[in-house]
Amino acid sequence: MTNLANEHMDARPSTNRLDFNTPALRRQRRIRTLKDRFARWYITIGGMAVLAAITLIFFYLGQVVMPMFQGAKIASHESIKPAWLAAAGEPLLLSVEEQNQVAMRLGKDGQIQFFDVTSGESIARMALPLPEGTQVVSFGEDTPGSHRLVLGLSNGQALVVQHDYKVTYPDNRRAITPQLSYPFGQVPISLDTQGRPLEQIGFSVNGSSLVLAAATGTQLHALSLSSTENLLTGETSIDEERLELPQLAEPIESILVDPRQQWLYAFHGNTHVNVIDLNRKQLNGRYTLTSAGAVTTASPLLGGISLMVGDSAGTIGQWFMVRDANGKPELKLIRSFNLAGKPIVQIIPEQRRKGFLALDSAGNLGIFHSTAHRTLLVEPITDAENTALGTLSPRADLLLVENGGQFRRIDIHNPHPEISWSALWGKVWYESYDQPRYVWQSTAANTDFEPKLSLAPLAFGTLKAAFYAMLLAAPLAICAAIYTAYFMAPTMRRKVKPVIELMEALPTVILGFFAGLFLAPYVESNLPGIFSLLLLTPLGILCAAWLWSRAPESLRLRVPDGWESALLMPVVLLVGFFSLSMSGYLENWFFGGDMRLWLTNDMGIPFDQRNALVVGLAMGFAVIPNIYSIAEDAIFSVPRSLTLGSLALGATPWQSLSRVVILTASPGIFSALMIGMGRAVGETMIVLMATGNTPIMDMNIFEGLRTLAANVAVEMPESEVGSSHYRVLFLAALVLLTFTFVMNTLAELIRQRLRGKYASL
Structure with a gap:
């Protein structure tokens, strides 16, 4: 009876058993599922939107840049034959005024005829005295x-x-x-x-x-x-x-x-x-002037410095005066252009740019630009039986040609002739220069200015600034990250890491302001002390570490494990104070009282107050938090079991660090370096305020520079929308974005390779 009662009681449902299928739980699971789906779609859409935005940025920059590399276009109108032209003398000169409405014709009879460009109707006829x-x-x-x-x-x-x-x-x-x-x-x-x-x-x-x-x-x-x-x-x-x-x-x-x-x-x-x-x-x-045929025509280019010489072989040479090795000026052929192999009969220079047009005996028209060394168009426009006489409007958008007793108007669309790959990235021999050079000079005060739009010195300055910044920041940030994550006591780490990361919150404009107004003149007046500081600080730290290792064990055991770095603070301060206080003495002993003059006069090294050294110090300070934070997290994330296992197998702490921890964390360390490099490449305000903004190509650490980002920031507000200058600045932005994209892509590939290689540790 007792057993049957027990069985009967076991058969009854227990009131203490959990039920996971209640309406509330089912509703909660449905809500959680909806949230998961929403989060998944939200993240997917957000990621795709980021990729789409980057792609659109690339397309937009390309859309602004591409018109610069298109050639010229012409549209010919029907010929007109005004009645007064039949009685006019042989033409000597044609000219068109600014608005393309009135043209002037000078005849051999000494009569000047003004007429309407569109209809050819006579406006005025004036006889010369x-x-x-x-x-x-x-x-x-x-x-x-x-x-x-x-x-x-x-x-x-x-x-x-x-x-x-x-x-x-x-x-x-x-x-x-x-x-x-x-x-x-x-x-x-x-x-x-x-x-x-x-x-x-x-x-x-x-x-x-x-x-x-x-x-x-x-x-x-x-x-x-x-x-x-x-x-x-x-x-x-x-x-x-x-x-x-x-x-x-x-x-x-x-x-x-x-x-x-x-x-x-x-x-x-x-x-x-x-x-x-x-x-x-x-x-x-x-x-x-020519070795093939004979000179058929010559005309000065805008400004009169260059001579454009055409010959019977259809070649047009640009000549101007250049000083030779002895300082004597001599006429030199700079570059040549080819039309169509027929004798050149007329060269028409543009009135506001360094471009020109050429007509040959076969009726071919050529549109060229001298500085860009660019042939924009070659096309026949007239009958070869008659020699044409042409003139170009001041805006270079209309060509008026007299040929066979009639006039023909030709509209010209040629907005960006001064841009070519050679002008942007190669050495160009500019007027009044003694040799080809890389030069960026987008504006000038005179109207016959030759634009110098080479991006090479800007790209060089970008890499130069990033190199000197990384030269200072990378060793300090990586070493600090290794010590903080691997050797430092947890209590001290919780204080040190937030302080270093807080440096990243400093506005770069403040750093640039500080570097330009205080750091640059201070570095100039204390050059020996600055170099002594850079050299003696690591030596002082090594000497202090060696002395600490030789100290009595009873003294070393008083300092808790991981707190040894606190002893280096007075060492660094003492070395810094000693280096800077000895600057004046070193300058008097070794550099004749002025290291800057010694560098310039004795060593032949130009010195600019706002130079790459100042940029390296200021921008390196700005880049250190980025590299340190990511690298420290990567090193700290290495499983503790790997370190303990290495130590248990007999490896020293340094061997465990170099052969296990750093290798395992190498993908993260490499990512930190690449992100720091990207930050240095794209930095604007520090290089803008601390470098002097001189677009020169010189690896000298005492010379200034100009970066792509700084150049865009300085000149974009002053550029005319749609102009060649405006589009070249967009090209600079596209180059900077492409460089960053390629660098990050390579960094990701290398990081994935490192992760796969050391994942088995």
């Missing part, structure tokens, strides 16, 4: 965009003419009125006293000074005129001086005078040019 019975024999132009020209007459005289365009707005409509003026009077200037025709003529106006040169056969004539205005009466007086220049033995075929009125170029013999120094009034040299 030529002496009776004289004819226009030759003409010359001043620098591109000046609207000044000179006419050589058949009686040995010359007339300087300037055409201008007055813009008014009657009834709120723009009206352009052409005008002629005579800067040096309407009376022609006598050059050849014998009255012979001026077969060739050239001139240059620099302020109120005029240099005029002409040739009659082999004889060269030159005058220098300067106009002076009386401030009281307003009268203008002209002083004239005849220049006695060396005479040449061969007939002169064309003459050019550079805008600075220093050089006169006399072309003759189809292949040669004589260069005459106008200041010394002597021959500089005779130069051969």
Whole structure:
């Protein structure tokens, strides 16, 4: 009976048993499942959004950058043949004003015709005040965009003419009125006293000074005129001086005078040019311009420093004066361009850039840029049977061509001719430079400026700043991380690590401000002490460690295990105080009282107050927390069992550290270095305020630098939206982003390899 009762009681459901399938628990599991799904989708979508954002950044930067590398485009309009053109004389010169509405045509008959560019209708016809019975024999132009020209007459005289365009707005409509003026009077200037025709003529106006040169056969004539205005009466007086220049033995075929009125170029013999120094009034040299064919045309580039010389083989050479090894200026071929293998008949320089157009005898048009060494377009535009005469508008967006008794308008789209891979990354021989160089100089005060947009010195400065910052930060941060994670007592670690990580919260603008205003002048005035500090600090720590190891055991046992680093604080302070206090004495003993002058004068090492040493100290201080924090976590995360097992097998603490702990933590240590490197590469404010912002390529630690990030920060607010400068800055940002992306990708691959290699430890 008792057993049956017990069995009956066991068969009844127990009221103390847990039920995991209650409605509340089922509801809780459903909620947890929903949360898990939401978190999974949220994290997935967030990760994909980050990848999409990075991809969009790349695409956006590429979309801004790509137009720089596209060539030029042209669109030709139908030819027009105005009625007045049939009775006009043979053309000498065409010109178009700023708004592309009014054009000017100079004929051999001495008549200047102004007409509408679109329709060809006559606007005004003006006769030049030529002496009776004289004819226009030759003409010359001043620098591109000046609207000044000179006419050589058949009686040995010359007339300087300037055409201008007055813009008014009657009834709120723009009206352009052409005008002629005579800067040096309407009376022609006598050059050849014998009255012979001026077969060739050239001139240059620099302020109120005029240099005029002409040739009659082999004889060269030159005058220098300067106009002076009386401030009281307003009268203008002209002083004239005849220049006695060396005479040449061969007939002169064309003459050019550079805008600075220093050089006169006399072309003759189809292949040669004589260069005459106008200041010394002597021959500089005779130069051969081409070895294939003959010189067919020559024109100065914007600014007049470069000569563009075309020959019968379709080659265009850029020449300018360069000083040789002895300091003597000589005319040198810098770069060459090829059109289509036919004789070049006209070279048309742009009025605001270092680009030019060329026309050949076969009717081909070529669009080039000198500095970028870039051929943007080669395309036929006219009939080869007739020689074309063209002119380019001031904005370089319209080419007006007269060919076969009719005009043709050609629209030009060429927004970024000055950009090429060679100009961005290679050495470029700029005007007035003695050799090719890497130069960044995006703006200047003069209008004939040659943009220098090389990214090489900026990329070099970025790597230079990162190198010196990592040279200081990497050893200190990694060694500190190893000691803190492996040797330091836990109590002390809990105090030291947050303090070092707190350094990361310091704004970089404060560090840059401190480095630029205090650290840079302090380093300059205490150079021996700074170098002594960098050298003596590790030696002092090693000496202190050696002395501590030789101290009595009773003394060493009084210091708790892991607290030995506290003894190094007074050692570091003492070494620092000693090094800096001895700076003046060291400077007097070894460097003649001034180490900076000793470096510059005796060693030939340039010194700039804001230099890479200051950047290394300041940016290294900013990078240390990043490297330390990640590396310390990686080392501290190594399982304690590995260390204890190594010690149990007889390894010393140092052997356990070097052969077990560091190898196991190497992926994390490497990641810390790469993140620190990325921080150093992308740093802006410290390098902006502490380096002097000088874009030079020099590994000298005492020279300044400019980084890609700092350059974008400085110049982006001042750049014109859509300009070449603006797009090059975006290219700099793209280069920086690509560099960081590639570096992080390689770092991840190396980290994964290290993790797989040492995972079995």
